[in-house]
Amino acid sequence: MKVTGVHVLSFDLGGLERPYRNSIITTSRKVVTFVEVETDEGEVGRAFASEREAPAIEGPIRDRILGEDPLNAARLWHAMFTGWRKPVVKGDAISAIGAVDNALWDLRGKILGLPAYRLLGGFRDTVPAYAAGGYYEDGKGVAGVVAEMERFVAAGYQAVKMKVGGAALREDVERVRAVREAIGPDIDLMVDANNAWDAAEAVRFGRAVERYDIAWFEEPCWADDLVGAAEVCRALDMPVASGENEFTRWGCRDLVEQRAADIVQADPHTAGGLTEWVRIAAIASAHHVPVAPHGNHWLGAHAAAAVDNGMVVESYARLQAWQDDFFAPWQLEGGELVLPSAPGLGIEVDLGAMGKASRSG
Ligand SMILES: [Mg+2]
DSSP states (O other): OOOEEEEEEEEEEEEEEEEEEOOOOOEEEEEEEEEEEEESSSSSSEEOOOGGGGGHIIIIHHHHTTTTTTTOHHHHHHHHHHHHSSOOSSSSHHHHHHHHHHHHHHHHHHHTTTTTHHHOOOOSSSEEEEEEEOBBBBTTTTHHHHHHHHHHHTOOSSSEEESSSSSSSHHHHHHHHHHHHHHHHHEEEEEEOTTTTTTHHHHHHHHHHHGEEEEEEEEEEEEETHHHHHHHHHHHOOOEOOOTTHHHHHHHHHHHHHTTSSOOOOOTTSSSSSHHHHHHHHHHHHHTTOOOOOSSSSHHHHHHHHHHHOEEEEETTOOOGGGGGOOOOOOOTTTTTEOOSSSSSSOOOOHHHHHHHHHOO
């Protein structure tokens, strides 16, 4: 079997009724982008991509894998990574490689008749998941974020995450206090600053919320500030989680070796795909550090279920209700996501409905 085509499919499903933001980015449109890898035997692999990755995917990356046997995971990753004038270890080129690598894992699963997580290692069949939300929205207020977190818990999640760093420190502390009071002591609560602070400010915030039993403090410092993040790790008792803005095994090696994260959150798409992600997990494992993949559960669950140090999976399942119109939901049992038995990534999506909505949206 040979790879005969690689292309990007993007659906703009219109504007969000209520744009939402974290400490740095506002999301205002519903856009879903896939990459598809085709073969001479008609089998197609599909995974998530982003529009800005399209020029790299449909250009140099495609050229590196056309005609190759899609089963050769390490060989194809190496070809995609070293095919540039110089290997580029950070940025969108790596994310574009990651998207194609994941579509290849979907394809391998379909060829071999097995779910991707079993081909990648197969450590377990269910993984603990947390609901990510608690974004800032105009008019949402403390009551709004409390109601959202209560909704996550009612849906069966045993762990929830909220944004911080996008309001005045005192206001953020009050949001965290109100959520902890509402969800009670038995639900894990994480806070995510999305690189809002320098080390001193992050430590100040961490000390102000540590009484609310925070399961982890995510991305307290700028993504390049490993020294600052290491300071925060040392200064606070609560674990610091980081890595969604890091790339490849080499970037994550530095994160771990500098003790800049107690939990590594490499994203199985943007850090270089599932092939690279399990290598990152192995580096973390060698330092007795757990991994908690950033990003959607369709990929994250395969990543975390494949390795022995997978901690918990991020899920936006209850954050964006519009996704239910196009994607089949996954089962959540006792706070754990049940991995699909379907071959490949098991992303069941109604592309016809998405195409129609995108033309009218
Ligand atoms: Mg985050």
